[in-house]
Amino acid sequence: MIERNFDDYFKQIQDVAAKKSGTSFTIENEFVPVMVNGSCEIVLRLLPQPKSEAAPFIENRSHSFQGTDGKWHVVDCLRKAGHKCPICDWNSAVYDAFPKEEAKKIAKKKAKRSFVSNVLVIKNPADPNTEGKVYRFKYGIQIMQKILEKMTDREDPDKGFIKGMNVFDYYKGANLIYKARQTNFGPNPEDSYFGDQKPISDKNNVPLTDAEIQAIDDQLYPLKPCEKDTSNETWEDVLKTYEKFREGEKLFDENKEPIIPGIAKGNRAATNESVRSELDEADVPETSAEVSDEFFDTLK
Ligand SMILES: [Zn+2]
Numbered sequence: 261m262i263e264r265n266f267d268d269y270f271k272q273i274q275d276v277a278a279k280k281s282g283t284s285f286t287i288e289n290e291f292v293p294v295m296v297n298g299s300c301e302i303v304l305r306l307l308p309q310p311k312s313e314a315a316p317f318i319e320n321r322s323h324s325f326q327g328t329d330g331k332w333h334v335v336d337c338l339r340k341a342g343h344k345c346p347i348c349d350w351n352s353a354v355y356d357a358f359p360k361e362e363a364k365k366i367a368k369k370k371a372k373r374s375f376v377s378n379v380l381v382i383k384n385p386a387d388p389n390t391e392g393k394v395y396r397f398k399y400g401i402q403i404m405q406k407i408l409e410k411m412t413d414r415e416d417p418d419k420g421f422i423k424g425m426n427v428f429d430y431y432k433g434a435n436l437i438y439k440a441r442q443t444n445f446g447p448n449p450e451d452s453y454f455g456d457q458k459p460i461s462d463k464n465n466v467p468l469t470d471a472e473i474q475a476i477d478d479q480l481y482p483l484k485p486c487e488k489d490t491s492n493e494t495w496e497d498v499l500k501t502y503e504k505f506r507e508g509e510k511l512f513d514e515n516k517e518p519i520i521p522g523i524a525k526g527n528r529a530a531t532n533e534s535v536r537s538e539l540d541e542a543d544v545p546e547t548s549a550e551v552s553d554e555f556f557d558t559l560k
Contacts, residue, residue: 287486291379291395294386298442303383303435304397305460306407308428310378310480316428317377317404318487323347323369327505335498336490337371343490346499347371350511353518366520373401376486377428380476382435383463391463394479396486402449403436410434410454430473431459 293300309316321337323345338345351367358366379397381390412424427433435455440447459467460476468476499511510519 287376287396287398289396289481291381291390291397293438293440293447294384295440295442295447296386300386300438300440300447302381302386302438303455303463304438305380305382305433305435306397306428307378307380307394307476307480308430310482311477313483315483317375318483319373319375320486320488321371321373322488323371323502325368325502325506328507328509329505331505333501333505335501336488336493338490338493338495338498339371340373341490344495345371346495346511347502349495350518350520354520357520357523373404375399375404376483378480378483379436380460382461394476394481396481396483398486399449403438403452406436406452406454425457427454430468430477432457433460434458 291304293302306316319340321340322334323337324332324334327333335347337348339348347368348371351370354367355363357363376396376398378394380394381392384390407427410425410427414422414424416422425432425434427436434457437453437455438449439451439453440449441451442448460473461467503510513519
């Protein structure tokens with residue numbers, strides 16, 4: 261049986277490799293779903309990490325914003341590596357200073373999180389050539405949330421206690437039924453779901469043999485080259501890049517105090533407590549440590 265140990269995963273996330281900043285993370289051999297009449301339904305199997313890596317996915321995080329040149333730009337969010345990020349810091353200050361609804365309008369875009377894993381395409385009627393092949397697959401936080409749910413023990417009103425499972429496992433994992441609708445912001449995969457726990461199989465539901473699984477394991481793509489390394493990037497670097505494309509706008513003063521329109525300097529906590537208590541935690545940018553911890557726990 262081919263198994264993977266997850267023990268090093270958390271350490272791996274913290275150690276974000278000492279590669280050079282700006283390493284390209286173009287994804288080669290990527291599986292891109294074909295949309296038919298604006299939607300798709302594909303059966304995929306998420307696969308374990310290649311032998312040399314510690315986690316079955318990598319993550320990239322970035323803030324996108326419109327520059328004064330009218331174009332959209334991107335800066336890396338440094339929170340993934342557990343560092344302070346100027347855009348997240350500024351947003352936190354806005355949420356501290358204003359009631360939620362108002363803060364939402366003022367805050368910059370939250371960091372967008374994207375992940376890459378290996379997948380086996382099991383059933384894909386719109387593009388049958390891809391069936392039975394291994395690809396890299398990029399997905400967003402919606403799919404990651406479904407992975408987390410599936411991996412966590414839970415109480416079902418109908419079925420009772422359901423033990424969390426490692427969806428990436430060849431034998432005890434589950435297929436991802438990837439359903440997406442095309443929208444103006446790209447494909448929306450919210451209707452995707454995981455099937456029941458079962459060994460990896462072909463499109464006719466015939467379980468693969470150990471030799472076939474070994475052949476898939478030998479084809480796994482390294483994921484690390486798809487990860488943007490931000491370890492050499494500083495808080496100041498990110499802020500500088502942001503301010504370069506937003507001429508005339510300054511997010512922080514020389515003492516690194518946030519500059520927020522409508523809020524006098526040094527008077528950020530002016531909002532009354534009763535309004536602040538209504539702040540929905542979910543809307544405050546989360547720290548990566550919390551998410552990683554939670555995820556790590558599900559793997560034990
Ligand atoms: Zn950030």
